Amino acid sequence: MNVRKLRLQRGWSQEELAEMTGLSIRTIQRIERGQTPALESRKALAAVFDIDISQWQPEDSEMSNTPETTATDQQEQQALEYVRDLKAFYTNVLTYLVVIPFLFFINLTTSPGYLWAWWPTFGWGIGLLIHGIQTFEVFNFFGPGWEKKQVEKRLGRKL
Template identity: 65%
Template sequence: MNVRKLRLQRHWSQDQLAQLSGLSIRTIQRIERGQTPGLESLKSLAAVFDVPVETPPEEQDMTPEQPIDPVEQRTIEYVRDIKGFYSHAIKYVLVITMLFIINLATAPGYIWAWWPMLGWGIGVLFHGLNVFEVFNFFGPAWEKRQIEKRLGRKL
């Protein structure tokens, strides 16, 4: 039983799975990272996913080390990249807003908050361009060429 895969198939967050199973979020995270669950945790997860518990935890493979389809792996990585970008953009908006508030409260005669907004904004822009592959200068084709070049092979 691959806990992460079963959880994602049901479109559950780790928090939702923790609530349904009665386990802590930290326990769910550990199991998804490959730690072998205890018998009680295994029974709770099996009940939530409606699968039988037939083998002892030592023999039951619940780790994500099972072969994952390369397309599925790329999709998971892409979603993580998008999540990272959105997180970056939200932090940018919150911090820049706070800087403008501080700037207007302390020195409204000179708006210095434009400078960090511009600098960090360029970083957010490039992060977005990279994640959404608008300009894919260092994509898979580039990586393959570099690997072949370093190994001394012809393409």
Template identity: 55%
Template sequence: MKGIQMIIRKFRLQRGWSQEQLAELSGLSVRTVQRIERGHKPSLESLKSLAAVLETSVENLQPEQVMDSESKLTQEEQVAIEQVQAIKGFYSHLISYALVISILFAINLITNPSYIWAIWPAMGWGIGIVNHGLGAFEVLNFFGPKWEKRQIQKRLGRKL
């Protein structure tokens, strides 16, 4: 993820604000702030509102014109943001799993309590949940950034 959404998110997080707080202070809707942080292109008016609240210029919010180091994201910050997004994705997936599997068990117990068929989707999807969690929390990261770097170096014929 690159561009304006990362810049705005960085400014917001530096101030310790939630998306709701940024929306309230800037006069934008929460949905607009969420869309911008997901990569949707903001209007000039939205940019002006955000720039005023974030105490910067519109130019500093536009990635192709970012010049000052305050608004640039370091590699470390990008990695941290991506890790947090992966963990957030895992928790969202886990909540979906819990809700859907609960509904399946309820349907199963109402329609045919003598055979518990809901265990099969619970186990199948559960394997996916475990895999997602291991990746999000970097417990097993066989194909992570270090592996990618080694593979790139290898293909470029550079020593490791």
């Protein structure tokens, strides 16, 4: 059972699911990342999702490698990873936009003679630029194609 997929289908947040099941948010996060839940957690989740507990099948790595794994599942996983990367980038940008002006405020109130706040502005800015390039795959030198070639090369296969 894919708890994340069921939760998103119903439009619930992790907090809402945790409240309905009586589990902690951390437990919900762990289950969504692939950790096998305890029997009591499975019972609570099955009750909330209105699923018979006998239908519960943990998603093992062995199951994900079976031929039944479809291209749609892989595309969905790639889309989720991209959204996570995008969220991390936007969080980084927002933090930058809040912290840097604050640093300039501190700099101008404590030592206006020397503007040291430019150093973190440039350093963090370069990191932010690199993060954006990776997130939006502007230069895809080490992307999935490169990874596949390296794996095939290691295994001695030809493409």
